[in-house]
Amino acid sequence: MTVEISYRQALHDALSEEMRRDEDVLLLGEDITGYGGSYAVTKGLHEEFGLDRVMETPIAEAGIVATAIGLSMGGMRPVAELMTVNFALLALDQIVNNAAKFHYMFNGQWSVPIVVRTVSGFGQLAATHSQTFEGWFASVPGLKVVMPATPADAKGLLKTAIRDPDPVVFIEHSLLYSRRGPVPDDGTEHLVPIGEAAVVREGSDVTLVAYSRMALEALAAAEELSQAGVECEVVDLRTLRPLDVDTVAASIARTHRAVVCGEDWRTGGFGATLAAEIQDRCFDVLDAPVARVAMADVPLPYARNLERMLIPTAHSIVEAVRGLLDDGGRS
């Protein structure tokens, strides 16, 4: 049995279910109470759980994550909300130097079970508000990085992240909040494991490897290409670290071609790491070089026409696949 709900509602439900399950779970962040959260995920939660468990914070991203780390060391299970991933840069020191390090550096004496929820996306917000940094976070051993595409994965992965004993950077997407989809609703807990990719469409000609919004764009591209007789397999990574290379490699062993799809910059973006992993694991079965769909190396401009030129879409993926099939991608 499933229920059709939005990505936003799925996240909201995950938070409220986990807060009911475990009284140590608490939320903290900017404007998450009376305002309802900048993307309305936490709306109303303070009414059910009170202001001690849904805590309003000052505008202090580093302080918010540090407070979450300290709370976790004191036995709590904090979920920190950073309004966007752009602002998360202010907390990078806490996430990278502290949350990711303590378990290893202090020889396993304690772990840092925090979730840092944040948001990537764009929409005429200009260069400082239109970025996505999953590649940076995913490069850090000690962090887990999750980027769900669907309401079902959003709910199941957030619940798992809250229960996970390690720090999880949970990156939502602003353009997905209103997208609806089926979420299991059979009276049992819906949990999705961290570290497992999903083959969300089967196909024989090319593997599209994507995550977050680009997984949906990849499905749309696959639909379009199917009408032209090209069958794409779509792998939704769901978790970027730990990376489920096995599922990716198994798919490419069937299709012999791969397009890596992301929204972050081409240079040093997560797609670069992913493409390198694929070359490493799949060189013998590849019929063509790994193709990439990524954001051009430009600070995203405000003007609608310029922004649209740059944002990767299903169309960008279709073009990349056609390029691969036309000439093996060697042009």
Place this chain on the structure above:
Amino acid sequence: MAKATSRPPTARRRTGRAGDGAASPATAELQGLDAKTLLLMYRQMALIRRFEEHAAESYAQAKIGGFLHLYIGEEAVAVGALHAARPDDHLITHYRDHGYALVRGCEPGAVMAELFGRSGGVVAGRGGSMHLADARRHFWGGHAIVGGHIPIAVGLAMAQQRKDTGLVVIDVFGDGATAIGMFHEAMNMAMIWRTPVVFLCENNLYGMGAAAHEQSPVDKLIDRARGYNMPAAQADGMDPLDMHRVMGEAVEHARRGEGPFFVEALTYRFRGHSMADPEMYRTRDEVREWRARDPIPAFGKRLVDGGVVGSEELQRVDEEVEEEVVAAVKFADESPPPDPSTVFDKIYAAPVEKRP
């Protein structure tokens, strides 16, 4: 408000610090502490001193790598402060952390072995000098990004409220850290949420090589607390009893649920910032004047003059801690390096298994 006792005039002028004249009356009374405690405090200060001297020697012998930041000269701060708290009150510190680890009860051998990068170290050779920690003793490190740990204490203190433990958090950092944004975020949040945290700022007059006046527009760092409406006091960091007195007030303020408290310990490090420091930024005369206020012989003399112990007993303690540190070095020397097969262990508390 606490007053610092007399300070070398040269240092006052050079740093633009306002002078604080009179000795605190309370310090003259040995803080009402019993002889056993007073002697233990002396022993711990002497232990830190000898430990650091042997560490410096071992560094010169290349047994210790990376950075080594010595606590010599500042011993009274850690000893006085921690005696004012419960042994299970939480402690989180900067990277000049050897003294805190020792006073908290970490074995000197395990601390030295950590400096040596050995498996017998407090964190098994994974952290080194700057990242000592012992969670069983509620000592949460040892942090080396200046200021980064300061707001963590706020969350840890909030957890004490939520769990109703009755414990407070002591959050130690240096004067240089008060220029960092995270210090200000922490002060702000701690006061908004009235968390039981004592901010203990060790003002040793220099952030690495930059003098206080080059880093702060206020002479007294306790004035930083005013902007947060937070109570604050200075303490003489060369006197363990004044530290004990001021920290006692601060800790009980936090424990009563009245919120955070800021303590500025006026102190001085006799050695360079780290072993790599050529100390071009201060004069030999200044160092000499401060060394004349060495907290250990001064405290020892007070104990003898006050009839708490005889001088021969202090000498015996000095000999015992020397033996203890020699044994610590021996333990570190004999402790094997970490097993290479463990290098990928404990990156995650819940590793994700690679599927076949």
